[in-house]
Amino acid sequence: MKIVVTIKQTFTTEAKIAVDGGAISDKGIKQIVNPYDEFAVEQAIKIKESGGAEEVVVLTIGPERAGEALRQCLAMGADAAFRVWDDSLAAPGAWDVYATVLAGALEKMKPWELLLAGWVAVDDNAAIVVQRAAETLGIPQVLVVNKLDVGDGKVTAVREMDGYREVVEAPLPALVTADKALNTPRYPTLPNIMKAKRKPLTVWTLEDIGVTAGSAGFTRTGLALPPAKTGAKIVEGEPEEAAVALADLLHTEAKVI
Amino acid sequence: MATVTTNRGAGFLLGRLDVEQQMTPEKLTAEQRMLRDTVRKFVDAEILPRMDELETLDIGLARELLQKTGELGLCMIDVPEEYEGLGLDFVSSIQGSEILSLGGGFLTAFSVQTGIGLMPMLYFGSDELKRKFLPGMASVELVSAYALTEAGSGSDALGAKTTADLSEDGESWVLNGTKQFITNGGFADVFTVFAQVDGRQFTAFLVERDTPGFTVGPEEHKLGIKSSSTTSLSFEDCRIPKGNIIGEVGQGGKIAVNVLNLGRLKLGISAIGSAKEALEVSVRYALERKQFGRAIAEFGMIREKIAEMASRIYAGESSMLRTSGNVQEAMHAGDEAGGASANSAMRTALREFNVECALEKVHGSEVQAYCVDEAIQIHGGYGFIEEYKVARTYRDARISRIYEGTNEINRMQIAGDVLKRAGKGALDMDAALSEAPGSEISDQFGALCDIAEQVDRTRAVARGIIKMIVEQSGGEGAKRGGDQELLQRLADIIIAIYALESAMGRAVQARRAGDTNADEFEAMTRVYAAGVAPGVRRNARETVALLTADGADEAAASEIAALAEPPAVNAIALRRVVAEAIIEREGRWFDC
Numbered sequence: 001m002k003i004v005v006t007i008k009q010t011f012t013t014e015a016k017i018a019v020d021g022g023a024i025s026d027k028g029i030k031q032i033v034n035p036y037d038e039f040a041v042e043q044a045i046k047i048k049e050s051g052g053a054e055e056v057v058v059l060t061i062g063p064e065r066a067g068e069a070l071r072q073c074l075a076m077g078a079d080a081a082f083r084v085w086d087d088s089l090a091a092p093g094a095w096d097v098y099a100t101v102l103a104g105a106l107e108k109m110k111p112w113e114l115l116l117a118g119w120v121a122v123d124d125n126a127a128i129v130v131q132r133a134a135e136t137l138g139i140p141q142v143l144v145v146n147k148l149d150v151g152d153g154k155v156t157a158v159r160e161m162d163g164y165r166e167v168v169e170a171p172l173p174a175l176v177t178a179d180k181a182l183n184t185p186r187y188p189t190l191p192n193i194m195k196a197k198r199k200p201l202t203v204w205t206l207e208d209i210g211v212t213a214g215s216a217g218f219t220r221t222g223l224a225l226p227p228a229k230t231g232a233k234i235v236e237g238e239p240e241e242a243a244v245a246l247a248d249l250l251h252t253e254a255k256v257i
Numbered sequence: 258m259a260t261v262t263t264n265r266g267a268g269f270l271l272g273r274l275d276v277e278q279q280m281t282p283e284k285l286t287a288e289q290r291m292l293r294d295t296v297r298k299f300v301d302a303e304i305l306p307r308m309d310e311l312e313t314l315d316i317g318l319a320r321e322l323l324q325k326t327g328e329l330g331l332c333m334i335d336v337p338e339e340y341e342g343l344g345l346d347f348v349s350s351i352q353g354s355e356i357l358s359l360g361g362g363f364l365t366a367f368s369v370q371t372g373i374g375l376m377p378m379l380y381f382g383s384d385e386l387k388r389k390f391l392p393g394m395a396s397v398e399l400v401s402a403y404a405l406t407e408a409g410s411g412s413d414a415l416g417a418k419t420t421a422d423l424s425e426d427g428e429s430w431v432l433n434g435t436k437q438f439i440t441n442g443g444f445a446d447v448f449t450v451f452a453q454v455d456g457r458q459f460t461a462f463l464v465e466r467d468t469p470g471f472t473v474g475p476e477e478h479k480l481g482i483k484s485s486s487t488t489s490l491s492f493e494d495c496r497i498p499k500g501n502i503i504g505e506v507g508q509g510g511k512i513a514v515n516v517l518n519l520g521r522l523k524l525g526i527s528a529i530g531s532a533k534e535a536l537e538v539s540v541r542y543a544l545e546r547k548q549f550g551r552a553i554a555e556f557g558m559i560r561e562k563i564a565e566m567a568s569r570i571y572a573g574e575s576s577m578l579r580t581s582g583n584v585q586e587a588m589h590a591g592d593e594a595g596g597a598s599a600n601s602a603m604r605t606a607l608r609e610f611n612v613e614c615a616l617e618k619v620h621g622s623e624v625q626a627y628c629v630d631e632a633i634q635i636h637g638g639y640g641f642i643e644e645y646k647v648a649r650t651y652r653d654a655r656i657s658r659i660y661e662g663t664n665e666i667n668r669m670q671i672a673g674d675v676l677k678r679a680g681k682g683a684l685d686m687d688a689a690l691s692e693a694p695g696s697e698i699s700d701q702f703g704a705l706c707d708i709a710e711q712v713d714r715t716r717a718v719a720r721g722i723i724k725m726i727v728e729q730s731g732g733e734g735a736k737r738g739g740d741q742e743l744l745q746r747l748a749d750i751i752i753a754i755y756a757l758e759s760a761m762g763r764a765v766q767a768r769r770a771g772d773t774n775a776d777e778f779e780a781m782t783r784v785y786a787a788g789v790a791p792g793v794r795r796n797a798r799e800t801v802a803l804l805t806a807d808g809a810d811e812a813a814a815s816e817i818a819a820l821a822e823p824p825a826v827n828a829i830a831l832r833r834v835v836a837e838a839i840i841e842r843e844g845r846w847f848d849c
Contacts, residue, residue, distance in 0.1 A: 016842045016843055016845065021457070028773065030848070059505050068290075068291075071287055071288075071291065072291055075291060136314045187299060187302075188291065188295055188296070189328065189336065190292055193288050193292055194345070197288060
């Protein structure tokens with residue numbers, strides 16, 4: 001069995017974000033593998049280690065620097081990596097275009113049985129690209145999974161819902177997206193970092209995967225930081241008095257009731 | 258003033274830096290950056306959550322975590338592949354040393370394992386010894402320790418009293434004596450022990466823990482780095498195999514000094530790592546803490562501290578990478594030589610940069626001392642409470658100025674060695690003062706030509722003083738070795754030259770490469786330059802005052818004093834710019 005994991009390079013969640021000229025400034029920003037994608041990579045490697053798969057391949061869409069994110073996945077234990085890029089893809093937020101490209105690359109990488117990814121990328125919180133690609137490919141998808149078993153041509157996945165737990169089965173090939181309870185991603189050891197240097201990393205153009213990206217179905221018209229938090233007010237005192245004071249403030253000051 | 262090549266120790270006193278060949282953090286490879294990430298994740302996941310247990314000196318846990326660094330491959334970087342190591346470059350090997358500094362005393366255990374515990378065997382051990390012990394030391398199945406210090410001999414290391422005598426049958430060495438303050442003593446498996454053969458030939462030996470006659474004393478209670486094990490060792494007719502000698506009889510002093518060189522460089526790097534943490538924690542606190550209705554990060558005095566911390570860290574980091582790059586290049590040349598000559602070339606490389614290694618130790622540990630001290634000050638009363646992390650960082654930092662050679666001993670080495678080289682003609686000081694500093698500075702230094710001129714002038718000050726001392730002592734630079742106050746001042750001037758030039762060279766390269774941090778690098782270089790200038794002036798004036806009182810040429814003395822005059826700069830405005838940049842990113846400015 002072959003597992004494909006799609007990943008995205010994002011900025012660290014700790015990064016101090018600044019907007020510069022309509023884009024997020026990369027000044028002083030460290031780029032990492034999207035943390036949810038790390039869970040997917042870890043799961044793929046675990047499946048391979050337990051004999052459930054022969055090969056783990058990682059795929060990303062991104063400029064040259066995204067190659068470093070792929071190298072990290074190779075150092076964690078993936079066998080090969082693919083990066084698709086075309087300068088026309090640099091437009092922000094073109095999720096539908098990315099989904100088309102991803103589907104094209106996944107088509108070219110066939111045969112594979114399992115497609116894994118993080119359930120969302122921490123930068124744009126869209127949770128849409130790989131899901132749309134799976135739809136294009138016509139495969140079932142099980143999203144935001146906390147536990148995963150693979151065998152007998154199917155996946156059995158556990159999804160934590162609000163107050164209950166759902167167990168889902170789907171035939172392979174299928175897409176499964178990872179939530180954070182799925183596992184604890186390993187950090188690459190130094191010998192594996194050095195080995196990753198010699199693993200294959202292929203770069204594809206749109207021509208290589210036979211895809212015409214087309215134009216996005218929508219355009220981003222603005223990008224702004226959330227307004228600075230204004231000072232919160234803590235209402236003190238005994239619960240009964242505080243409740244009265246709070247209601248009063250909501251009425252007279254915040255004017256919401 | 259000609260540009261110098263890098264593969265000469267103390268070459269920075271001869272001429273200007275060739276900017277492009279200077280190693281910088283920005284030039285780390287993708288693998289080196291990934292290695293940093295791995296170590297950082299290890300620290301966050303495995304060490305910091307267990308800091309309280311480690312601080313109570315849970316030896317089992319310390320050993321377990323040290324072995325995990327082995328599993329990650331951090332201790333096999335310097336070990337050649339034929340001994341089951343990775344045989345990677347030196348710049349890779351310093352990455353762990355920097356980032357593990359966040360683990361406080363745990364770093365000390367790691368530093369011994371990968372540094373002074375490993376290097377005597379690595380560079381001086383026989384092939385047989387290396388085959389037997391190196392693979393285990395690289396994987397950390399064997400924890401190592403380094404036993405040099407004794408109750409009566411700390412800085413005076415060669416004055417050790419422990420003895421080693423060949424047994425009557427000639428098959429064993431018999432050791433007698435006591436060692437003190439031995440890091441990893443509580444759980445190490447193999448010890449590099451220094452002892453006197455025939456009472457006067459200082460020699461290194463390898464002793465295994467379970468050897469009869471060898472006992473480990475109780476743990477010391479220390480001011481800081483409480484999570485590291487420190488014990489005494491005693492040897493009573495302790496018999497070890499004849500083949501357990503490291504190097505040759507009488508080579509102990511050379512081994513001790515050479516491995517300490519790299520140990521000192523790595524210590525300097527770790528100290529900068531710890532200073533970065535102090536800065537980050539302080540800025541975050543200053544942004545949260547409100548007084549008089551405003552975050553204290555808005556106040557000028559706090560901002561000035563932040564700017565000064567950042568600029569010193571920047572200069573320290575720049576100089577550490579420069580030295581590491583140079584050491585790596587020299588080692589690589591050793592590798593090329595191959596075979597037995599590779600080891601000897603490696604040893605030559607270690608010795609060649611003893612001035613740089615000593616100055617990194619002094620500078621790194623003093624930047625750290627400044628930063629952890631100001632970190633407490635920024636935290637105010639809360640900094641004095643153990644609940645806040647800075648209290649431990651402060652305690653842990655204090656040892657840096659003491660171990661691996663006190664900063665006093667290291668200053669003696671910096672100035673003493675330069676004088677010795679100059680006395681022998683190995684550093685040609687004749688051209689000193691004959692060329693006007695700042696002449697022919699072109700656009701090679703970009704926006705920092707004025708800083709290049711300040712470096713030139715400071716270099717001319719050092720060269721002038723060196724020349725004076727050498728002349729006064731009849732060509733024998735070492736003769737004034739007794740004047741410790743003089744050596745200290747010369748050492749401080751030399752440190753200022755090297756660190757400032759390194760800061761400048763890194764900023765110039767960043768600008769050329771279009772690095773988004775180039776503005777801040779230039780600003781921090783200027784802040785650092787403004788900070789060191791008054792010290793250079795004082796040190797120069799006090800030095801030439803003593804030398805002229807002893808008969809040195811007064812005209813030359815006043816020329817030196819004039820060169821040491823600080824340039825007029827608006828230091829407050831410069832620091833405001835730096836503070837703004839550091840606070841803007843909430844203190845997470847330096848990668849660590």
